[in-house]
Amino acid sequence: MRLRKHIYVLASSFLALLLIGGIFRSLWTLPAEVQLLGNSYAALFQKLMPTLKDEGSAARVENGHPTHPHATAWQQKLAQMDAHIYLANSTTACHADSRLCNCLGKTTVKAGGVYRNLTGQQLVSREGSSPCGKVAFRQKPLVNVVVSGWLGVELNMGVHDCPSLRCNVGIGTQFAEDTHVVLQTSAGHKIPVFASKKHPAWQMNVLLQMESSVHYPGVKTASYNAGLDAVAGFRQFYAGKPFVPISYVNANEDDFRTPGARFEDRSPVLGVFMSNCQTEGHHRQGFIADLARFVKVESYGGCTPKGTVKANWQTRFPQCRGMPRRSAMWDAVKECVLFHSRFALSVENALEEDYVTEKMWQPLRVGAVPITVGSNISRHLLPHPSAAIYAEDFGSVRDLAEYISRVANSSELWHAHTAWKGGEFSNAFQHVVFNSYTSLGCRVCEGYWVHKQGEPPRGFRMPELKILPCQKELLSRFFRNPWPMRKADERLGVDSLFVVHYSKLKHRKVLMEKRLMETFGVKGVFVNEFDREELNESDFSCFGNREWQTTYIGRPTTNGEDSLSIKHMAVFYYMYRMGIQNALILEDDAAFFHKKANDWLVEGTEWQYILKDLPEDYDSVMMSKFWNFRAKGKSFGPNLVLAQASETTGMSMFSLKGAINMLNSLPVIGPIDFQINYVGRTQKITNERNHSVPLAQVVNVKIFHAEPPLSFQADPSGIRGTVRSK
Known part of the structure; x- marks a missing residue:
């Protein structure tokens, strides 16, 4: 009897193993894209198989759902069936519970299951099975353009921070391995010979044509060779090619407000x-x-x-x-x-x-x-x-x-x-300014992205901003178009790095630039504007509410505190204007516990775990603290705590959502760290005299703390106010 029982158990186990093996074998034969979705989507894919056999991958709109030009038919069907997959363009979108991270909208899959981006570069995965672990999804896409001739004089070289992507402009006439666009000009009526492409699927030749055909009729009637992909110029349509409109305006909209x-x-x-x-x-x-x-x-x-x-x-x-x-x-x-x-x-x-x-x-x-x-x-x-x-x-x-x-x-x-x-201003004028000559690089890069991806990057979808005209006017003093953004290692996971700086303390800038180069390999963008000596009472009254400040912190803020707050707000406004999704913001006395690049950029480090565990809808991550302060709140992984408060603002990372929430919290009712605490509050502030401050007009705020901290405050005399402990 016992032997028969053992034989029965062994036979049942063998049959179960065969059944499980068959399931795994069927899953193993699915495309690599489906395997990364996990078992929960395998059955859904099998149900869709009969309807997908003869369908292509051309971009279209079905039942109100826009489809991605590089998405396969099965991806489109999954999106239409609300399978929690969002085919993002410039950034990765994740499932609401952050367990399913879909990168397929950004990548294509080559032979052997190797994931590559639009430039053909292989995506390195933290998890080893899919590109979903890659931290660079937090950056806007980078498009590389090379120019030659007089364009090398007209355009600013380097990385331009555009509203929806980053555009790297350099000198050259030929395609390199990572070149997306070769931008050339015509010499009068002569059309140039276009460069030979190394990767025709994603590289483009663009012609800039700004001359009138009245005096140069050849530019209108010339027969272009097969190497031309798009034309940029003052006309709205040209030669049947995809067109990028560019105006002769050499300023941004705010500049036209100058009375002279x-x-x-x-x-x-x-x-x-x-x-x-x-x-x-x-x-x-x-x-x-x-x-x-x-x-x-x-x-x-x-x-x-x-x-x-x-x-x-x-x-x-x-x-x-x-x-x-x-x-x-x-x-x-x-x-x-x-x-x-x-x-x-x-x-x-x-x-x-x-x-x-x-x-x-x-x-x-x-x-x-x-x-x-x-x-x-x-x-x-x-x-x-x-x-x-x-x-x-x-x-x-x-x-x-x-x-x-x-x-x-x-x-x-x-x-x-x-x-x-x-x-x-008229709508037509705003359109002309948007397509200004100063943003030629950005317009060409965005035109490239739309042509290759089928729709603009996500940076165009911005939440509504609600601030006073005087606040907008003051913050616009920091806005410059295009801003010469420093190119950072994409593994850092941010679009830009800003340093809030009091310009009179020149030694701090020297030390800060040294620290940034040693740690991140970039100089950062220093906010030198809005020193307390430059601001007047009209500026302070526009940004602050003295009555609310007295209620909240027991006194009016000082000019120095207001200056620091406005500098931070200027960065937030710049992020809004330029569509920056994520930015590191440092104060000019910030230093780092991890002083080598590998301490930030290599897998398994504290910073990389923070990026991995950070929800898409975060507002900010505060990375500095005083003494033995320990953030309290829900833990999101080993190094991240949802604290809904700030201890100090020496180093922080803000999302575009967080930047807009901070701007919408104006007027200033305390120093910048108190303002962040105000944004995170869910209960009205009332003092002993029953004076109250209304809640900030913000949405779904999520303020995190890095534990242990990654930054401390320091000056030439040494370290102050920090103990690195958890």
């Missing part, structure tokens, strides 16, 4: 800069000559049109001497002259749809009133219809000249043409 010199400090004389004497449109030469019969016109450029007076700008505008003249687009002398002039003759050398050059945008930027022709060409692109004076609005050139004379002698009439700077 006062009316009484500006020259009333009409001035004109002309350098292209050989291709001057007949309309421009004739118009200037006719106008010069009735009003004085001075010529400051290389050409002297008929009727104008050749003038020396250095004599008339001595304050503009010594300014740099990098190119026509970056001519500080010209902008200085316009800054001190009431008018600018801004007539293009060709009348063609959308052909509006810096001759129009530079005077508008610095407050001079453009006098021009071609209202059907450019008026719809202006910030306001009254921003320029058009010859077509007058019965004759004499009438136009008489009106110019009246405006030149009337502050009221002149201000009527510049009042737009304080109003709302």
Whole structure:
């Protein structure tokens, strides 16, 4: 009986093993993409198999669900069935419980189950079975562009921090292994020979064409060879190729708010800069000559049109001497002259749809009133219809000249043409500024991404920001487009590294740059603006609420504390404006317990575990603390605690969501670390006199602490205020 029982058990076990082996064998034969999803999705895939046999992988929209151009049909069906998979473009999206992390929207799978990104680079996995463990998913994608010729002068080299990705611009004419785009220009009517691609599936040749076809007809009729993939230029559609619109604007929207010199400090004389004497449109030469019969016109450029007076700008505008003249687009002398002039003759050398050059945008930027022709060409692109004076609005050139004379002698009439700077800009103008020449690199990189990925990166989907106009205006002083972002190792898991710095303490900056280079290999972006000496009472009253501060911390904040808070808020606003998903923010006295790069970038380190365990919807991770303070709260892995509070702000990482929540917590009601605590509060603040402070207008706040801390505060005299203990 006992023997039969043993035989029965052995037989049952053998059958069970066969059954389990069959299941594993069937799972093993599934595509590698499905295996990483785990057993819970294997059955779902098997159900879908009959419907997927003959379906391709072309991008489309089904039942309101946009499909990814590189996603296979089974991925699309899984997404449509709400299988908790989000096909992300620029970052990895994870299951709500953080156990299932799907990287397939960012990668393709090659032979042998090797995961590669769009550039063909193999993705290294922390877990060894899928790229879901890769910490670089927290960075925006990086697109590499090479340029040559005069573009090397016009564009800033290096990594540009764009709203939805990072764009690395360098010098070159050929494709390297990691080059995504070769951007070339045409020499007049001659179309360049396009570079040979090493990886045709994901590399692109782009032509920048900014010349008018009136004088260069070849640029419109030339037959492009098969190597051209896209065109960037002022036209909205060109030669049937994918198009990237680029305008001649050389500033951001905030720059156009600058009023420039006062009316009484500006020259009333009409001035004109002309350098292209050989291709001057007949309309421009004739118009200037006719106008010069009735009003004085001075010529400051290389050409002297008929009727104008050749003038020396250095004599008339001595304050503009010594300014740099990098190119026509970056001519500080010209902008200085316009800054001190009431008018600018801004007539293009060709009348063609959308052909509006810096001759129009530079005077508008610095407050001079453009006098021009071609209202059907450019008026719809202006910030306001009254921003320029058009010859077509007058019965004759004499009438136009008489009106110019009246405006030149009337502050009221002149201000009527510049009042737009304080109003709302037209949608068309905002579009032109968004596609400005300053963001050429970003526009080309984003155009590349859309063309290859099918839709913009996730950085375009930004939450709503609610701050006062005065707060936005002040914080915009730090915003520069494009910002020369430092290129960091992607394993660090952030897009940018900022250092909040008091500019008078120069020794701190020197020490901080040394620490950053030794630890991370980057210099970081220093926030030198908003020192307490630069701020005035109007700034403090805009940002702070003295009554709430007294209720919350028992006193008003000091100017130094407000300065530090505004510097942090400026970083948060920059993150919002540029779509930065994750950023490290350091104060200028921060130092690190781990002083070598391998202590941060290698698998198994404390920082890498924090990145792995950190939920997608986090707001901030505080990495510094005082003395033996220990954060309390729910543990998320061995080195992460959900504390909902801050002890000190020496080193922290913020997400875009956290940056917006911090901005929406304004006004400042305490020092920056108290402000973070305020954001994390769920109960109203009331003092002993029954004065109260309302809760911050924030959403789903998650403030974490690193345990043990990764940073401490230090200065040349030594370490202060930290014990590294858990």
